[in-house]
Amino acid sequence: MDAEFNGTYITLGGYVGVDKYGYLYFVILLALYLLILCTNLTIIYVICIHRNLHEPMYIFIAALSVNSILFSTTIYPKLFIDVLSQRQIISHSACMFQSFMFYSLTGSDFLLLSAMAYDRYVSICKPLQYPTIMGRITVTVLLALAWFIPALEVAVAIAINSKQKLCDFTTDGIFCNNKLFKLYCVQSTVLNVYGLIFIVNAAVIPVIFILFTYIKIFIITYHSCVEVRKKATETCLPHLMVLIFCLFLSVFDAISARLDSDLLKSVNLIMSLQIVVYGPLFNPILYGVKMKEISKHIKRLLCQTMTKSI
Template sequence: MDDLNVTYITFAGHVELQSYRSLYFIIMFIVYVSIIFGNLTIFCLVCIHKSLHEPMYIFIAALLLNSLLFSTNIYPKLLIDFLSDQQIISLSLCHLQSFIYYTLCGAEFFLLSAMAYDRYVSICKPLQYASIMKKSTVCVLLVLAWLLPAGQLVPSLFLISNLRICHFSLKGIFCNNGISKLYCMNSETTYVVYGVLIIVTTIFVPMIFILFTYSKILLVSYRSSVNVRRKAAQTCSPHLLVLISFSCLCSYDIVIARLQIDLHKTARFIMTLQVVLYHPLFNPIIYGVKVKKISELLKRLFIYIRICYKTNVG
């Protein structure tokens, strides 16, 4: 659909929107507010409390900020579409949403890699930890976590810049890899090879690195005292849970969105919602419950809020 030289894409992935638009909006609005509250609360705790100004907690804060940005890239447009008569987006904004979406997905894996490296140095090389995990090292790892995925995605913008649009309907409720199917491609070889390269460098290489570091941690912990094993379990288990959760959701995007498997519309809609709903809510819960220092600070915060509330009511 073209209007004054602006190309618009229609989202065709919504199910029974006319009947359930209000319900969809209320549920997703509550979820989005919960995501903002959960991620922002722990992020602010890390920023405010000096006891949390350590590499591990800084990486956790960066991961939660990444989840917040990820949700903000999707939810506002999604909420608008639930209440609109037409679920459309301009092609340029669709490319921007897709670019941010995959940049933040890639950043998630790189941040988890940085966290794995931090735990590896802390447990396997404790005497060298202070000299290796300096502020400058942490800053470099954080910058690279966002810049590397973004840099890898830039060539995709040039690959499709000269292609012509053949379809104006996107199977989905937001812009992802399915956008490539809108273009007239005589041969998708270059794009497929490029996509595989991105998947390998952004997902599989970080995952191999993470699994390697955690296997080394497991080996060292097994040979060490009970206290070392307990420390390894307490600090590594949240990261592994987050990694498993995010990897499962990314596999959906790769298998369904990338390969365009013929999935029932309702099943596709439910699975797509899981990608944007489950993981951003999962992160703050895991780190708020499993990480001892953060858990204790959260308890103190909630006690303080409850005392203030009772005082004001009384």
């Protein structure tokens, strides 16, 4: 590539065996993307059409599915193109946009899980005040903040990055994440400090809040009747599992950004795929299986679909 081309485009050098297995990669990725779309759209559809699911907890679950669809649609179409192309490249502006969507939606997931933890706390520990506290306005505000705050914080980081000069034009990833920061000529101290603040705001504080909330829930329900403990376990356990998985994928992202050796290229690719596959796919499958009301409606929907097809 000449200097002018390099000044606009970035090479995604994290692919392994694309020349030999490009069509196989394409089929697998397409199947995964369609599965992600189907599972998440099913969750959204079931929650939208059934009035008994028009409760804050299910609305937040639907919002998580919306995030999964947006996240996947930001990543997968570019993967389709790359595995079928001789050169895996992306424009700098498109790379910045992909990075923006990646981190703003990840931060949004943590805030949505925080809102769900608060909803469960009010529902289980303050049932008489629940309709007043978790009204439509409260839910709308929590949803707006969960999407707006991470987007604003990431937009500031992107604005700072846009002023940096690129000295390298090849990243060892398959999509644009924090590996992009290594391509700049000078590592900005301001950006490093701001990145740390973002991590604290987007992940550390929500996780501490969620753990604190669920600890209080389990302490209170421990001294309650069996029925209350059962309700708390059924509704809180799936959320905790999703939280653990989000943390796991975030750690994966942080670790993969520091794997530079060519010897670890295959490991890097596998870790990157874990991030873009399991996150969007894990949430709807977990909620579809573990949440009794959602599971019941999905089974009914599947039975109706099979009956009509027969």
